[in-house]
Amino acid sequence: MPRADIAEVFARFQKACPEPKGELFYTNPFTLLVAVVLSAQATDAGVNKATPALFAAADTPEKMAALGVDRVTDLIRTIGLFRTKAKNVVALSRKLVAEHGSQVPRTREALQELPGVGRKTANVVLNIAFGQPTIAVDTHIFRISNRTGLAPGPTVEAVEAGLERVVPAEYRLHAHHWLILHGRYVCKARKPDCPACLIRDLCRYPAKTV
Incomplete structure (x- = not known):
């Protein structure tokens, strides 16, 4: 063209x-990151049905890590690949706490080092959360x-x-x-x-x- x-x-x-605007429900950069990770091979509408309860229980990396894999699994059971996604969400939360001061990184390279985060997810977070033209x-x-x-x-x-x-x-x-x-x-x-x-x-x- x-x-x-x-x-x-x-x-x-x-x-x-x-x-x-994107159609995923989120309240801050961390919940956006989690929502995008959960949306892989799933619809935004399907993710949005599960995340309000999840984010009410844990809207920070510390809270999500404390929630643990079993509880996260229960809360996102309606989403495809929920077991793997629950493990990734808890693991990335722990990594954010341990290595990034509980803050979502602002570079693609750092984001892609988080469990469950690929290039597409990183680009979405950089664009929506931080206004980068990805x-x-x-x-x-x-x-x-x-x-x-x-x-x-x-x-x-x-x-x-x-x-x-x-x-x-x-x-x-x-x-x-x-x-x-x-x-x-x-x-x-x-x-x-x-x-x-x-x-x-x-x-x-x-x-x-x-």
Whole structure:
């Protein structure tokens, strides 16, 4: 997609939704980190059903570590892979207490050293909690980048690098939110709602729906 068209894509997204927000429930950088870890291979809606009780019991690394794996497991049992996620949440909480003064790190490298935290999770936390212009590529963004021609690539890493090259700087902070919401509600995997799409005239997808 030409650079001028890419700029127009994000100008339209910004006009339609000037301040996009993530849909995960959280109260501080720590609970955001936990929510994003829990959201791997799960829906935001499903995570949001479990986290209010979890965060009421533990909204700091100290409290989460004290809660322990068994109790965390009970509280997140409705989320997929809950046993592994409970272990990771408690382990990352202990690591935050021991190595980071109970504070969520502000660098991707430090975040990725925490149990259960990969590059995508780190990018989400850096973007939402700390206002860094990172782009977290999930399945929606991967699909849209390839389908529309925004930043085609064979891997998540390639798409992330492509988006970082082509998204204009003034749109970078909110880019991944706009793309995720667009993929979740309009450019859906099985049947994109092309008639309702803000960017259908710019999109390079050859099989548009009518």
